Amino acid sequence: MQDRNLSLSNILFNRSIQGIFYQIVTLGLVILAIIYIVDNTARNMVARGLASGFHFLGVEAQFDIQMTLIEYSPTSTYFDSFIVGLLNTLLVAGLGIFVATIVGFAVGIARLSPNWLIAKLAEAYIEILRNIPLLLQIFFWYFAVLRALPKPKQSLEFADSFFLNNRGLFIPDPVFGEGGVLILYSFIAAILISIGIAVWSKQRQNKTGQTFPVFYSSIGLLISFVFLSMLATGFPVTFDYPELKGFNFKGGIKLIPELVALTFALSMYTASFIAEVVRAGIQAVSLGQTEAARSLGLNPNQILRLVIIPQALRVIVPPLTNQYLNLTKNSSLAAAIAYPDLVLVFAGTALMQTGQAIEIIGMVMGVYLFLSLMTSIIMNLFNRFMRVAER
Amino acid sequence: MIIRKLTILSAIISLFTVSAATAGTLDTVKGQGFFNCGVSQGVPGFSNPDSDGNWSGIDVDVCRAVSAAIFGTPDNVKYVPLTAKERFTALQSGEIDVLSRNTTWTLSRDAQIGLEFAGVNFYDGQGFMVRSDSGITSAMELDGASVCTNLGTTTELNMADFFRANGMSYEPVVFEKADEVVNAYDEGRCDTYTTDKSGLAAQRTKLADPDAHVVLPETISKEPLGPVVREGDGDWADIVRWSLNAMIEAEEFGLDKGSASSTCATTGNPVVARLCGKEGGNGAALNLGDSWSFDIISQVGNYGDIYEANVGASTPVGLARAGSPNASYKNGGVLYAPPAR
Ligand SMILES: N[C@@H](CCC(=O)N[C@@H](CS)C(=O)NCC(=O)O)C(=O)O
Numbered sequence: 208m209q210d211r212n213l214s215l216s217n218i219l220f221n222r223s224i225q226g227i228f229y230q231i232v233t234l235g236l237v238i239l240a241i242i243y244i245v246d247n248t249a250r251n252m253v254a255r256g257l258a259s260g261f262h263f264l265g266v267e268a269q270f271d272i273q274m275t276l277i278e279y280s281p282t283s284t285y286f287d288s289f290i291v292g293l294l295n296t297l298l299v300a301g302l303g304i305f306v307a308t309i310v311g312f313a314v315g316i317a318r319l320s321p322n323w324l325i326a327k328l329a330e331a332y333i334e335i336l337r338n339i340p341l342l343l344q345i346f347f348w349y350f351a352v353l354r355a356l357p358k359p360k361q362s363l364e365f366a367d368s369f370f371l372n373n374r375g376l377f378i379p380d381p382v383f384g385e386g387g388v389l390i391l392y393s394f395i396a397a398i399l400i401s402i403g404i405a406v407w408s409k410q411r412q413n414k415t416g417q418t419f420p421v422f423y424s425s426i427g428l429l430i431s432f433v434f435l436s437m438l439a440t441g442f443p444v445t446f447d448y449p450e451l452k453g454f455n456f457k458g459g460i461k462l463i464p465e466l467v468a469l470t471f472a473l474s475m476y477t478a479s480f481i482a483e484v485v486r487a488g489i490q491a492v493s494l495g496q497t498e499a500a501r502s503l504g505l506n507p508n509q510i511l512r513l514v515i516i517p518q519a520l521r522v523i524v525p526p527l528t529n530q531y532l533n534l535t536k537n538s539s540l541a542a543a544i545a546y547p548d549l550v551l552v553f554a555g556t557a558l559m560q561t562g563q564a565i566e567i568i569g570m571v572m573g574v575y576l577f578l579s580l581m582t583s584i585i586m587n588l589f590n591r592f593m594r595v596a597e598r
Numbered sequence: 599m600i601i602r603k604l605t606i607l608s609a610i611i612s613l614f615t616v617s618a619a620t621a622g623t624l625d626t627v628k629g630q631g632f633f634n635c636g637v638s639q640g641v642p643g644f645s646n647p648d649s650d651g652n653w654s655g656i657d658v659d660v661c662r663a664v665s666a667a668i669f670g671t672p673d674n675v676k677y678v679p680l681t682a683k684e685r686f687t688a689l690q691s692g693e694i695d696v697l698s699r700n701t702t703w704t705l706s707r708d709a710q711i712g713l714e715f716a717g718v719n720f721y722d723g724q725g726f727m728v729r730s731d732s733g734i735t736s737a738m739e740l741d742g743a744s745v746c747t748n749l750g751t752t753t754e755l756n757m758a759d760f761f762r763a764n765g766m767s768y769e770p771v772v773f774e775k776a777d778e779v780v781n782a783y784d785e786g787r788c789d790t791y792t793t794d795k796s797g798l799a800a801q802r803t804k805l806a807d808p809d810a811h812v813v814l815p816e817t818i819s820k821e822p823l824g825p826v827v828r829e830g831d832g833d834w835a836d837i838v839r840w841s842l843n844a845m846i847e848a849e850e851f852g853l854d855k856g857s858a859s860s861t862c863a864t865t866g867n868p869v870v871a872r873l874c875g876k877e878g879g880n881g882a883a884l885n886l887g888d889s890w891s892f893d894i895i896s897q898v899g900n901y902g903d904i905y906e907a908n909v910g911a912s913t914p915v916g917l918a919r920a921g922s923p924n925a926s927y928k929n930g931g932v933l934y935a936p937p938a939r
Binding site for chain 1: 750751768774781789
């Protein structure tokens, strides 16, 4: 730009000023549109006699929920039912992500196995599970599980303390007596010390090149600390055993079949996608890397751990994040098989009883958005951490 | 680029403007030549499709009556199958014009959710079904039971009330779709299946072995089921309300589907003459033709006709009318229609 005179025509035809002007106009129109929509919706709601606002959250919900991780009864509020649903969603998503990651990595690595049978089996797994709609898989596992399991009176049992029937899996519930906290403290202490050892060994290795068996020493620490603290406090842990009473087992911890089937279906389905992500990641590391590592004298285990996986992870993590997000969102199919997640409890029962669709759907969308953003943030941090290892 | 963005924006805005304006439902319906009636996804006797997709049932007959009143034929209806959870949103959003799907009239639905109930076409109450071999004979023996039911229903609330009031515990297993409830109960996931007793009688026909189940004697709630319309269009609500009332009053005065034509030709009774559309100007009051109620009775039937044809003792659903609240008030029931005059 040669001419710096601030004449009117210069301002009018200045590209960047024009740009700013149009952006302000667009922004203004968008804001107007939002105001208009909100106002119009509010008017329509009044005209149709629909209740609005958030005070319903403090009203008694008056319905029961099958599985609650916090104290909940029909006299609890709609807000409590929101929290119950949210925690149930987090539980199934967390379990699903955990299992899907393990299975997905295993299948993805198996897919590259030099063993023909293993590779083909992994390929078949991926192709079949990826191509059947998830909802069908959820129904399949749910009704397959239900049909295969016996009635409560004919429960499968193990050691008189584990019971399995079509109402769920019942396991003893550990109850910590006096001194129980000490066990928890020593557990935490062992973890902290292990982290210290890992840092120290890394520094020592950088200085002297000597390595230290961090993994095995940490395991040893953990077991001995917990055991010693139990010994010191005189084993204050008792168990609440499940017992058959009337229709079903009472006491202990109960895993409902809906949770099991949903976790299974979600993780098996997502694992098939993760397997492909893992395979692509491993194949993205060129063969030369392996050869170079081998010529440096690293053993196959070290090659995988120190050379291939760190480089593959950089390729794997972004699409893996996508799969985690998908799994979390897919968990909203829970309503089909009666798993009381956020959508079933809050966007289902609570919405039907209050009729406050806009508020409730807004809150539920907010939750899924928040969960997705949190997952992305964590995975981005992880990705950045991985990149530091780059030299 | 920017021009295009602006065009899109204004298109979106105009969309909201259009949806803000509401024409009267009757005019819209007359204009398009049919109306949309929300029904269940299949409850035999109430609203159920056959293999050709033809709907029948006592709830469907309410839709057919409204169609007969407006168009002179019962067939100008488009049926929209809905789950319990979807039904109110479908009505509020305008996807359907009448909801006739075993829906209970309650205060919160009437006052809070923006619905208007047009009457009651079936008086019901909630019950429990169990397997006969379970040996259970009373709902009071259900402490600790797993209970299967539908999402978004009064059933969910009533069972919470019932178990709480009687100091019993239970495990609610709540499905979105009715078929999954039936399947899960059939597979043994639950000890009992609870819903409206009419629903139990109807859904029972879908079980693998219907005779291996019994309905317990207790009725734990009041479930007046009836057609619903959007709040805010009183004229439309009137048409639905009086279509139902005409069927009930026709039965009271002995005007039925088979003999409507001959009775109307000879009647000397002023009430009957009004129902026949020969006197009184009811049609004009509702913005309908004079023969609106005659068309309902001669083509769909009176209340007794539609009851016996769909859910009566001789049907697979088999709900005897005598002695039930659905009998006419003259026979000890509570079925009573205000006078159509
Ligand atoms: N009357 C109750 C319950 C109505 C209801 O949804 N019942 C179930 C069980 S019979 C049903 O109709 N399911 C059929 C379907 O979902 O298509 C209410 O209005 O909330």
